Amino acid sequence: VVELNDGQVAVIEKVDTTGNVSLQLSGDQGLSQSFSVQQLQAHAKRVYIFRPETSVPDARVDEYIKPYEKSWFWDIVLKDWKRYTDIMVASMIANILALATIIFSMQVYDRVVPSQSIPTLWVLAGGVLIAAVFEFILRIARVYLSDIIGKRADLKISDRVFGHALRIRNKDRARSTGSFISQIRELEGVRELVTSTTISAIADLPFFFLFLVIFWLIGGNIFWVMLLVVPLMIVPGFLVQKKLAQLATEGMRESAIRNAILVEAVQGIEDIKLLRAEARFQNQWNHMNEVSADVSMRQRKIVGWLNAWTQKIQGLTYAIVVLVGCFAVMKGDMTTGALVACSILSSRMLAPISQVTGVLGRWQQAKVAKNGLDELMQKPVDRPERAQLIQRKVLLGDYDFKGVVFKYTEDDPRPTLVIPQLKIAIGEKVAILGRNGAGKSSLLQLLAGMQLPVQGKISLDGVDQSLLDPDDIRRDMALLNQNAHLFFGTIRENLTLGAPLATDEEIVRALQITNALDIVEQKKEGLDHTILEGGVGFSGGQKQALLLTRLLLRNPNIVLLDEPTASIDDVSEKVLIQHLKQWLGHRTLVVATHRPAVLQLVDRIIVIHEGKIIKDGPRDAILNPQHQPNAGGASA
Incomplete structure (x- = not known):
């Protein structure tokens, strides 16, 4: 180009x-x-x-061998590889400076003490002090760099995981909110892989071999003691991995169940109190806590045994080096200073090995947590990475259903909706009627693109809805669910969630249409009044009015309403209907309702029974069949 x-x-x-x-x-x-x-x-x-950044999938060869895909996790962690180089350099210099203590001890015992050379002693002491200061500075710098890298990786991982979780398709989300929260909370376990402790252990490990060579140069054949000790420290850590993996999996499962119970109890706390069901939920909680505590205790028991074994081996190694070295000194194969240096070096060189043993004790917990996040990250999202979706500048609401069959899960014995054919024209005002559970809300979900049919096709403005960019659909479409939420924050923040550029005049106008201006004026802080989680402190009607205001502020071309006045009193409903009539204008409206007053907004009614359309025609023809013949346009 x-x-x-x-x-x-x-x-x-x-x-x-x-x-x-x-x-x-x-x-x-x-x-x-x-x-x-x-x-x-x-x-x-x-x-x-x-040039292509990555290999593009090709159906002709994907069955044989798929293109290489980077691990989302390691791609983030290793992005700062240059900083890891800095850590390795700092580790190398710090470990070399650590040898100053060993050289100091050897020289004091072999030269200073026999010759009683005080000036040499002070020179050596000054040198080892300078080396110790620089070693301390380098190790502090290494920890700082490790923490910086870990913080960056942690923030990027959290951003990637939470962003992906927000975009997972509705049908692929976890059925339990508590389980979904547990999956996201696995970030805590994954942090173990990017902490300064883990990075330092890996950075120090190569220098064990440097120390081993120096140990051989100083102590000769005693270095065989170190070669025998290392397997004794590391092998037990590998042997318990299978058991730790089993316990980590059990622990994650119990944690997910506990979260599910906790979320369910918090969400339904008032009903629990009214039903006097505190004892039942408390018993469930105590039972799951007991199981979880038992799993944690078994984990800590193994890790504690592993740490105790490592510490004991370190202590015995010092004693064995001194024991074997004494015979070498008595034979004249090594000096007393060399023996002291080897004893100090033995403890120093086993420090990285003990750190690795500690990492092995926590590895399975982090591994299981990462596997949980991998499973979450593999779930399909609304907008796949390589999808070439169709962009539309404007969507007006010309719907066309052909052979649509919808189920929430594959396990459902019968479809939630079966719609052979249905058309909704641009600017049409349609009401959906039916008994509870007939499929009204499900139809709105399909119209909004929040759910996809298992069979058939839904076209929006002449294009298959599944091929349209979800961002374009949600830009021109607004859906008000029965279970829509008010979030923690001010009234202004809640109202402008979907329209951040809305002016105060537009906010006031929308509040007037929904008759919610009085609600705001009653609050001392007005639009800056803080709404608690779930809209605590507001009545059902007030919440519904504010939610409807939020929808109007987005100024959508397609309006989908699910029982918009279910909690609003008759007087307020009448005023709202009058205002909505004027506001709707050319917009496409589909509303599911049981309230007769809402039918004033529509000119067409669709009646659904057990997931099928049984009537479809003009409003007056459906409401008064004895006066006008039924005009069933698109019945099933």
């Missing part, structure tokens, strides 16, 4: 053997033109060379 001096952009198609370049200019609507290389060089400002 070439950027020209006049601002145009050109795509180079080919360069022939005679030096002519064929390219497409941005201003020529794809027409090819030919220029000489000299002409192109004279007018070219920049040249860009593009």
Whole structure:
């Protein structure tokens, strides 16, 4: 791609053997033109060379071998690989400086004490003090760098996971809110993989071999003691991995169940009190706590045993080195200073091994947590990464259902909705009637694109709804569910969630239409009044009025309402209906309701029974069948 001096952009198609370049200019609507290389060089400002960032899936070869896909987790963690290089350099210098203590001890016992050279002692002491100061600074810097890297990775992982969780398709979400929360909370376990402790353990591990070589140079054959000790420290950590993995899985499962019970109890706390069911929920909680505590105790028992074993081996190693070294000193194979240096070095070189043992004790917990997040990250989202979705500047609400069958889950014995054919024209006002559980809300979910049919096709403005960009649909469509939420924050923040650029005049106008201005004026802080979680402190009618105001502020072309006046009194409902009539204008309206007053807004009624359309026609024809014949346009 070439950027020209006049601002145009050109795509180079080919360069022939005679030096002519064929390219497409941005201003020529794809027409090819030919220029000489000299002409192109004279007018070219920049040249860009593009290549695919990743391998693109191809159905012809995917069954044989799929393109390489990066791990979302390690891609984030290893993004700061340059900082890991800094950590390794700091670790190398710090570990080399740590040898100063060993050299100091060896020189004191072998040279200073026999010769009683006080000046040499002070020189050596000064040198080891300087080395200790620099080692301390480097180790502090390493911890700081590790924490910075861990913090960055933690924030990016949290952002990626929470962003993905918000975009998971409705049908693929966890059925239990508590379980869904548990999956997201696995971030706490994954943090173990990016903490400074883990990074430091990995950074120090290679220097064990450096210390081993130095140990061999100083102590000779005693280094075999260290080679025998290392497996004794590491092997038990690997042997308990299977049991720790089992306990980690059980612990995650019990944690998910506890979260589910907790969320359910908090959401229904008033009903629990009114039904005097506190004892039942408390017994459930205590039972799950007992099981969870038992699993945690078994985990801590194994990890505690592992840590105790590691510490004991470290202590015994020091004693064994001194024991074996004494015989070497008595034989004259090594000096007393070398023995002291080897004893100090043995403890120093086993420190990275003990850190690795500690990491092994926590590894399965982090691994199970990461597997849980991997499962979450594999769930399909509303807008897949490589999907080439159709963009529409405006959507007006021309719906066309053909052979639609919908189920919430594959286990449902019968479909929730079966609609062979249904059309809703642009600007049409339609009411959906039916008994509880007939499928009215499900139909609204399909119209909103929040659910997808298992069979058939839903077209919106002439395009298959599944091919449209969800952002475009939600820009021009607004759905008010029965279970819509008010979130913690001010009234203004709640009202402008879907319309952040709304002015105060627009907010007041919307409040007047829904007759909710009085609700705001009754509050001392007005629009800055803080709404608690779930709208605590507001009546059902007040919440419904505020939610409807939030919908109107978005100024959608397609309006989908599910029982919009169910909690509103008759007087307020009458005023609301009058205002909505004027506001709706050219907009497409589909409303599910049991309230007769709402039918004033519509000119067509669809009656649903057991997931099927049994009547469909003009409002008056459906409401007064004895006076006018039934005009069933698209009945099933």
